[in-house]
Amino acid sequence: MAFSDIPDRVEIKKAIFSTLAANGMRDGVHVRLTLSRGKKVTSGMSPAFNQYGPTLIVLAEWKLPVYDNAKGIKLTTASTRRNPPQCVDSKIHHANLINNILAKIEGNSAGTADAIMLDVDGFVAETNATNLFMIKRGRVLTPAADYCTPGITRGTIMQLAMSTGLLIRERRLSLAEFYSADEVFATGTMGEITPVIEIDGRVIHDGKVGKFTQQLRAAFKKLTETEGTALPF
Incomplete structure (x- = not known):
């Protein structure tokens, strides 16, 4: 996996906006980004086996506040x-x-x-x-x-x-x-x-x-x- 394969800020923003637009999401949304090392050519721990990556996962979900910020x-x-x-x-x-x-x-x-x-x-x-x-x-x-x-x-x-x-x-x-x-x-x-x-x-x-x-x-x-x-x- 070459360093040049890693998405830059412009690409990441485009992926986020595309995901939000496709789901009609504007407010009350939590977005989690995960960047994997991509697909391996064989099993093993060496990053050298990840030759088809990386993969950017944009997980957007409707989510209410998780804490009571009014009372603490x-x-x-x-x-x-x-x-x-x-x-x-x-x-x-x-x-x-x-x-x-x-x-x-x-x-x-x-x-x-x-x-x-x-x-x-x-x-x-x-x-x-x-x-x-x-x-x-x-x-x-x-x-x-x-x-x-x-x-x-x-x-x-x-x-x-x-x-x-x-x-x-x-x-x-x-x-x-x-x-x-x-x-x-x-x-x-x-x-x-x-x-x-x-x-x-x-x-x-x-x-x-x-x-x-x-x-x-x-x-x-x-x-x-x-x-x-x-x-x-």
């Missing part, structure tokens, strides 16, 4: 740890998510929206599906992207925080710091900015959506309404 969500801490970069680098957005699925099962069993995953040293990495932020004394803190996916929404929120004058820092964060935070919220494609009101049965601050979370949500909403590429149909 509850989280539990999973025993399943986030993959260390020595095993599967979290900066690669891959489809090998068995660890995250196992953590999600723990969250389901606990009756919470999702589960927090710790790194191999016991620090907070992310949830099974979203990135995490906390606010303490007006400062925004988020786990360094060594054991978590550096999400697009995560990056956007970090830029918005800085543009609104908030101090932001990436570093290792313990569960105890999240327990004692003034505000906690999760970020992701489907939830955007989701307030976290309880972790492991401990209420975060007063159990209500905090003012800084509301401020960032308003800024994010304004950004998504004014930026991006308009649908050509």
Whole structure:
């Protein structure tokens, strides 16, 4: 498979727009992109056998919000740890998510929206599906992207925080710091900015959506309404 075979941004946008147009989709739609290595000429693990690829899969579906962003969500801490970069680098957005699925099962069993995953040293990495932020004394803190996916929404929120004058820092964060935070919220494609009101049965601050979370949500909403590429149909 040659590097030139990989679709560029123009081709990917065209594929997305064609899929949305064919299904009459404009709002309330979630799109997942998967790029495979393509068809193999024989069985085996070597990428050299993938000589008929790659294949771009555009999966668009009608999807309601997955979290309660008005009231906030509850989280539990999973025993399943986030993959260390020595095993599967979290900066690669891959489809090998068995660890995250196992953590999600723990969250389901606990009756919470999702589960927090710790790194191999016991620090907070992310949830099974979203990135995490906390606010303490007006400062925004988020786990360094060594054991978590550096999400697009995560990056956007970090830029918005800085543009609104908030101090932001990436570093290792313990569960105890999240327990004692003034505000906690999760970020992701489907939830955007989701307030976290309880972790492991401990209420975060007063159990209500905090003012800084509301401020960032308003800024994010304004950004998504004014930026991006308009649908050509």
